[in-house]
Amino acid sequence: MGDGCNMEGVSVEAASLAGHWGLGKLVVFYDDNHISIDGHTDISFTEDVCARYAAQGWHVQHVVNGNTDMNGIRDAIARAKSVTDKPSLIKVTTIIGYGSPNKADSHDVHGAALGAAEVAATRANLKWDYPPFVVPEDVKKHMGECIANGAASEAAWKATVSAYEAKYPKEAKEFKQLISGELPAGWEAALPSYTPADKAVASRIHSQTCLNALAPVLPGLIGGSADLAPSNMTLMKMFGDFQKDTPAERNMRFGVREHGMGAIVNGMLLHNSGLIPYCATFFIFTDYMRGAMRVSALSEAGIIFVMTHDSIGLGEDGPTHQPVEHLASFRAMPNMLVMRPGDANESSGAYKVAIKNRKRPTLLALSRQALPNLAGTSLDGVAKGGYIVHGDAAATPDVILMATGSELSMTVDAAKELEKAGKKVRVVSMVCWELFEEQSKEYKASVLPAAVKARVSVEAGHTMGWHKYVGDAGICIGVDDFGASAPANIIYEKLGLTAANIVKQAMSLCK
């Protein structure tokens, strides 16, 4: 870490959990060179970093002369390793650009090259007489020892695995499966499917059902919530809490630390552990962890983001808690699958996609409110991102209605009303735009035929992006302003998210 890392709140969140969990294997070097881009850290960073880490339960050391005191650093590492019940911070005070006679200890060496003249001056100052790119023999020899050391470490590791395999064949098989990165055969069979007769519950509850169904067949599934487990419905009931003394348990308690949570699950996955981490909070609080979510997408880390209370439908908590722009904002993020399932089958389908996609993260936008189960939804449909859930697929409709998530059932209701008025209506679930875009041109045209210009989109979120699907003649029903504080059904009514308004808007296009 550098000075800047220690200024960022996310590092403090992560450090707090590392101390709480007693991560004894973690050794952090803090390069205390007191220079950042704006100059000396005196201008903005004067706290006692070591005392702060100590307050968070870390073992803390300070190497005062990090420029030349190699033995001091070596000893500090040895001591850090000997403390196995706490993470260790080694603050190493250094001079940035050490050896450069004119630029050391200034921000001139932070982000720019020294330049030829200063390189020459630095060589002279450090008495470095070798030509450029020449590695002295004694250095080469010393570093060459790493080969033998590495081979010995690898052999020791393999012997440990073999001994483990002999003694615990079942566990070893599971372990090898896990680190292979492949999913165990037949895991999909654990996912539940439903009929319209099944009880209407919130998609956050379906999410919990999926997590609990998958946990026994996916030993790598591990995760939790940022202090919202009873609201996000993320507990795996057969497991206890992952804590300092119970590391085999699989429910993680992240506290109110969204950004740290996102960074931690990224690390768990990118360690190539074979773990399938999920994490959870209210959808609105992705605003606090967006940086980590972008890292998931950019690093091809198949994290599952369980984001509940996904719209104005959360009700009385009001605009501070009601996501509006969030669906659009994540649909614009490359390599992020944004899934907004509309009922039970779609929730199972969303989990199927999320588990399969080990190289891209999935954001599950889930409802607080109960959602009726629809006749036309399916796991296979969800895998296509957009599909027909109501209406004759073979006939050309008079109007196409599109919806996602909690608005899907009211849209089907609207279709039935329109049919009573003699209209041919198709309802398309646009559960995941990214997957729909990846389908063949033919498939997309079969779902959204170019000839049908009368189109209405329905989603309790900002309409940005929907024009691509509704076209020039279409109408977007959505929420383009901040929500309101009231029970969900009242807000929906006020903002025109009702079957009656969908019928009205659709009729205006069918004249």
Add this chain to the structure above:
Amino acid sequence: MGDGCNMEGVSVEAASLAGHWGLGKLVVFYDDNHISIDGHTDISFTEDVCARYAAQGWHVQHVVNGNTDMNGIRDAIARAKSVTDKPSLIKVTTIIGYGSPNKADSHDVHGAALGAAEVAATRANLKWDYPPFVVPEDVKKHMGECIANGAASEAAWKATVSAYEAKYPKEAKEFKQLISGELPAGWEAALPSYTPADKAVASRIHSQTCLNALAPVLPGLIGGSADLAPSNMTLMKMFGDFQKDTPAERNMRFGVREHGMGAIVNGMLLHNSGLIPYCATFFIFTDYMRGAMRVSALSEAGIIFVMTHDSIGLGEDGPTHQPVEHLASFRAMPNMLVMRPGDANESSGAYKVAIKNRKRPTLLALSRQALPNLAGTSLDGVAKGGYIVHGDAAATPDVILMATGSELSMTVDAAKELEKAGKKVRVVSMVCWELFEEQSKEYKASVLPAAVKARVSVEAGHTMGWHKYVGDAGICIGVDDFGASAPANIIYEKLGLTAANIVKQAMSLCK
């Protein structure tokens, strides 16, 4: 603050700066009730909060029995006020739901009402015999003293202001102007305007010119960067750094603390100080401060967000630093003005809008790379959000090209090429979608006539949202995937952001 507040990284960022600045007037109560939504804080929060604040330079006290030790709290407040060179934390240990015999000290009283039976039991337990909503006489009398105390405070304050006014008439006038919330008359005259003969520089440089031109005429203008001042170009050259011993200076040094920075400028503005705070970082790092920016928008706080390095045009730093989805994501945020000026005049126009809008925040997306000055740009045009910068406004064009920011000049170049091929071309600068949407139907139709279906949008960002303007027949040129690490001109070439590709796409629509 509660336990959860102290888990969030943003509070640590803010606390670090409060300690650094020595904010002696700040007294923070920390209600240490050790219960959050997931249960006891033991499961995720076991650090020594007081020691952490002490490490950050705070004066720290602990009231052990916050339930009944009123004198202890009173004394702690008096001591906190007596320490004037440090902010004060008073940790007050309490029992949540104190007095409730069956629900105290549990998360059952965190977010839900007690219920009638438990209310009755609590009343009995606390020996509270008054009927509901009755305030006992002695309580009323005690609280009534606040009226006289408040009147005395107000009178003392007014006397201070009068004395100040008599002694320092000029400064008092400025102070009164400031807290009136009105902008001083004629401030707009300070904004520079340009001709195409002026040197091509980056819009981040124009931003610096505007800040330095406005600083003398707007005494409330104050702000800075999150450790990127030399890159964001945010220093007001006539001022020094706002620091503990130099509180009259106006350049703030936020360190690498984007979220804390956003929260701090919100507080400065919402205190009704009349200050006009700006803050700055790379556009990509809005991911770290989005929560604070949403608070600006929702709270109607006219913050100016100076966001530079606004696209793949930043070059070699690569995809981790290249915003792609960010323009779309903020355009979807209600009450946030997203401005992406294309040259010098548009940069001045963007500042004019930003300063005027004291009730909504403005995000300025600014280039790292130099931008030529165009003949058709204007401050008045920018105020309309979208306007014609090239082509005959009276004639119906064969094709409309739309662009923002750094892509505006290459789009004008493409128009000139197309004109050589005999096409009538209009170029529209879509510098601020939100302002364009607010224009009259007639104005919008005059800029984007419905009859012209051949439309191309050009922007070095995700194409989400542009379909609304280019329509069913149009083409969006943009960046729908993560960028790449290379010099700006090479990335632009590879991704088709060139005049040649604009010409090609436009010709495909003009057949």
